[in-house]
Amino acid sequence: MGALMSVDPDPYPDWLRPPVGGYTADDLDRLPDLPPHTELIDGSLVFVSPQMRFHMRVMRALEYALITAVPPGWEVLREMSVKIDTRNRPEPDLMVVNEEGNTGQRQTYSLAADVLLAVEVVSDESQVRDREVKPRKYAAAGIRYFWRVENVDGRPVVYTYELDPATDRYTPTGIFHDRLKVEHPFPVEVELV
Structure with a gap:
């Protein structure tokens, strides 16, 4: 019988779902694996092209x-x-x-x-x-x-x-x-x- 494959039920990073009230300026230093040059405008993450x-x-x-x-x-x-x-x-x-x-x-x-x-x-x-x-x-x-x-x-x-x-x-x-x-x-x- 083949091995069971583990499937990640949520392949997206947690930071894609903002907290109630949005992120804070200090969160930018704590969120793992953010894309380079991510900005915070009015509590929302902004990703640059x-x-x-x-x-x-x-x-x-x-x-x-x-x-x-x-x-x-x-x-x-x-x-x-x-x-x-x-x-x-x-x-x-x-x-x-x-x-x-x-x-x-x-x-x-x-x-x-x-x-x-x-x-x-x-x-x-x-x-x-x-x-x-x-x-x-x-x-x-x-x-x-x-x-x-x-x-x-x-x-x-x-x-x-x-x-x-x-x-x-x-x-x-x-x-x-x-x-x-x-x-x-x-x-x-x-x-x-």
Whole structure:
């Protein structure tokens, strides 16, 4: 007689069924086998699609420009989440953070209070999050600067914003097509290719 085969009655991970009230920011560090770059928006897990070449190239150029321009006491982080509150832990493509918020090599997120600049490179699947949801949350959390990068006919266009403390909303400060050149939050210049 053949051996009985064991069949897993539930082949899906437990985290596919969210708890009542949703997940918390701290849950992202405890849930086993989450896909890379999982974000938490309003208590819900958000899974990102694979990056496209445009996205990767723009991130690389901006990351290098920021690293070479960032003043002492600040650090550029790539694809690391920011803890906004207990129900929100989005992952900007790039961010500039205060080094005082560095808690060591095992740190998995930065606190919003330590973030000076958040950068989002918009992709097809993230348009609403990157254009509406995340900027609103970053502004409400007090992140002073925000850059959004769009793919316009295969070329990057960077939209820069600064937080208006009177309204807690971002105000546009520039649109850059061929070259990004800003003085705030610190001088940065990079050719957009």
